[in-house]
Amino acid sequence: MLSIDLDFRRGAFRLQARAEIGAGVTGVCGPSGSGKSTLLALLAGLLKPQAGTIRFDGKLLADGRHCVPAWQRHFGLVFQDGQLFPHLSVRDNLLYGYKRLEPAQRRFELQPVLELLEIGPLVTRRPAQLSGGERQRVALGRALLYSPRLLLLDEPLSSLDERLKQQILPFLRRVKEETRLPMLYVTHATAEVDYLADRVMQMEAGQLREPAVA
Numbered sequence: 001m002l003s004i005d006l007d008f009r010r011g012a013f014r015l016q017a018r019a020e021i022g023a024g025v026t027g028v029c030g031p032s033g034s035g036k037s038t039l040l041a042l043l044a045g046l047l048k049p050q051a052g053t054i055r056f057d058g059k060l061l062a063d064g065r066h067c068v069p070a071w072q073r074h075f076g077l078v079f080q081d082g083q084l085f086p087h088l089s090v091r092d093n094l095l096y097g098y099k100r101l102e103p104a105q106r107r108f109e110l111q112p113v114l115e116l117l118e119i120g121p122l123v124t125r126r127p128a129q130l131s132g133g134e135r136q137r138v139a140l141g142r143a144l145l146y147s148p149r150l151l152l153l154d155e156p157l158s159s160l161d162e163r164l165k166q167q168i169l170p171f172l173r174r175v176k177e178e179t180r181l182p183m184l185y186v187t188h189a190t191a192e193v194d195y196l197a198d199r200v201m202q203m204e205a206g207q208l209r210e211p212a213v214a
């Protein structure tokens with residue numbers, strides 16, 4: 001369970017977020033510039049809040065003074081453009097975080113992840129030899145093989161055309177159903193959260209809130 005009570009300022013922009021985020025997929029929607037990526041960067045440990053707290057399973061990750069670094073939080077990250085290592089094969093990209101884990105920490109193994117995401121035939125290729133949709137599936141596989149406690153997804157489909165989005169959404173749903181990993185899914189595409197999310201939160205001008213129930 002992620003508990004946040006955050007206050008972050010950057011120039012004229014101020015983000016305030018108070019929420020408890022548990023199992024399942026939590027969608028975070030909101031217009032461009034509202035602070036969705038900033039929220040994920042704060043949760044990932046890439047930015048430090050000036051005040052407030054972030055806790056995960058009761059453990060303090062950040063307050064105004066202390067900030068647990070990103071690599072110690074053990075969260076998986078998937079961005080818009082996959083950000084695979086261009087000089088490594090798909091296989092080495094997939095195993096990048098996995099190899100750095102103690103065997104006892106590993107919750108996912110390569111073969112089932114290759115099957116889940118249908119990327120087995122791609123393992124010897126380089127990222128430049130993949131389509132956009134394949135790259136995103138590899139990025140998702142790499143994040144899973146790092147055995148994260150939480151998956152943070154920042155517009156993971158927004159660089160893809162409509163046909164590819166429709167192809168990848170079922171994979172994301174499969175990841176959700178088969179891994180039960182808690183996920184925070186940032187997007188401005190409400191169709192994606194309608195399809196995937198168990199709960200949706202709204203970001204508006206730096207304020208995170210649950211939408212009013214109609």
Ligand SMILES: Nc1ncnc2c1ncn2[C@@H]1O[C@H](COP(=O)(O)OP(=O)(O)OP(=O)(O)O)[C@@H](O)[C@H]1O
Nearest residue numbers: 010013030031032033034035036037038039188203
């Ligand atoms: N590196 C940065 N330095 C300074 N200001 C930034 C930086 N990145 C974002 N901002 C500003 O912070 C605010 C929140 O931006 P953020 O990227 O979190 O929004 P977003 O909701 O993710 O937008 P989008 O949907 O367009 O990705 C905006 O006012 C933006 O201009």
